[in-house]
Amino acid sequence: MNSTIVIPTCNGRHYLEKCLKSLAKEDTHIVVIDNGSTDGTFDLVADDFPEVEYISFSVNTGFCRAVNAGIVATTTKYVIFLNNDTIVEPGFVRELEAVMEQDERIFSASAKMISMKDKSRIDDAGDLYCALGWAFALGKGRPEKEYRTGYSIFAACGGAAIYRMAVFEQIGMLDENHFAYLEDIDLGYRARIYGYRSVFAPKARVYHVGSASSGSRYNRFKTDLSAINSVYLIYKNMPVLQVLLNLPFLLLGFGIKTVFFMKKGLGKTYLCGLLKGIRFCTKPEARRRKVPYEHRHFFSYCRIQGMLWWNIIRRFTSR
Secondary structure (H helix, E strand, O other), X not given: OOEEEEEEEOOXXXXXXXXXXXXXXXXXXXXXXXXXXXXXXXXXXXXXXXXXXXXXXXXXXXXHHHHHHXXXXXXXXXXXXXXXXXXXXXXXXXXXXXXXXXXXXXXXEEEEEEEOOOOOEEEEOOEEEOOOOOEEXXXXXXXXXXXXXXXXXXXXXXXEEEEEHHHHHHHOOOOHHHOOOOHHHHHHHHHHHOOOEEEEEEEEEXXXXXXXXXXXXXXXXXHHHHHHXXXXXXXXXXXXXXXXHHHHHHHHXXXXXXXXXXXXXXXXXXXXXXXXHHHHOOXXXXXXXXXXXXXXXXXXXXXXXXXXXHHHHHHHHOO
């Protein structure tokens, strides 16, 4: 057994039951992290899945703290993050592990996430991040059959991905300042600074409901947190000179997003979130988590910068 699956959940008993049933034949240890559920999640795990390790919090501590608790409980070579609103296909774990065994510089591999509502369409085929300050999922809404080969991505989507445990000792675990959203991009960014990379694993297939916790793709809670974290992500991972280099792109990107959310009726929420993000970056808890610039990582920063520019093109041209 080389992997441990960590599943965070909060009042998601209905989804969790289906997820755990789909994992029944996978050769892996499973840890469920319960973020203060009141819907009988404990009884479900205790009665129907006694082989599953169960860790609970009295309140909702957020995705990051929950997953970190799972990482701490992991003793295997790899750890797999898996959303509770997913159903995996047989061989899911084996396919993820096979990709990781190809190269020790691979930090993470993102599974092929397929829409539960339309199983012919992609939900996420790996995540990119660009100089506009945007993170985006490749393939969203595209035909599933178009994504059958692997390729390099900026970061793995934390909804269904495998990570090399040894690397966490170098880069740290999930940043709990994020609470939720963009924490997986931050994790992939830090790994790239240290010279690691992330890839897409097309043969590891998983069906995903999407937005099961937040309720919808666009809502005030998600928009606010994502805006805060989009500012924090830049502050934390980019040296000052890199921020200045990308500033014109970032201002353009945030401007376009403001117009987008205004059309959704969430413009004020988004702008307030950006301001909260700026204020947060002045606080000690943000400064403590800033990645210090080291000369030994200079070429990694150069490669990352190239990706940030190239991913702008991929955002508007890639399928």
